[in-house]
Amino acid sequence: MPRLVLLDTNALLMPFQFQVHLEAELHRLLGDVEIAVPSPVLSELTLMADDNRDARAGARLAKKYRAIEGHGSADDALLDLAVAHRAVVVTNDQPLLDRLKSAAIPRVFLRSRNHLVAEGV
Incomplete structure (x- = not known):
């Protein structure tokens, strides 16, 4: 059964600001995941999308996920969910x-501006 992974706003911006391949990194760290x-x-x-190009791209990326x-x-929503x-956040x-x-709560974050690391998993 896939592990549920919840994305924060800045997580959806990472691929555009830091060229991090979000899905590949999550699969590397956690195996089978369902991203929401x-x-x-x-x-x-x-x-944010009205005046931020990365936010517009992040909003498009978010539509790919549940x-x-x-x-x-x-x-608060991330914590409660x-x-x-x-889930992992x-x-x-x-x-x-x-x-x-x-x-x-298990968490994943950016390290050295080029890869993700997990804590509490």
């Missing part, structure tokens, strides 16, 4: 990484 994007993350990307309903801010579904947002670590 919480609805508040989609909303955040849509707001949308999952979440409530509250993007960070990760707990509810025992991909983010590069340090305050969110700290919250995830405190809640013992």
Whole structure:
């Protein structure tokens, strides 16, 4: 059964800002995964897309993955959904990484601007 992986807004920007192949890196780290994007993350990307080329590309990329309903801010939705579904969260947002670590939620983040690493998996 694939592991559920939730993407934060900045995770969807990584392929365009750092040339990181998101899916390949997630498969390398976690094996079989199902990638999903919480609805508040989609909303955040849509707001950013008006004046940000990378956000427009990230919004297009997000459509490739399953949308999952979440409530509250993007960070709160990621935390709640990760707990509810025992999911891994991909983010590069340090305050969110700290919250995830405190809640013992597995997390994946960018290291050295060119590859992903996993903690708590």
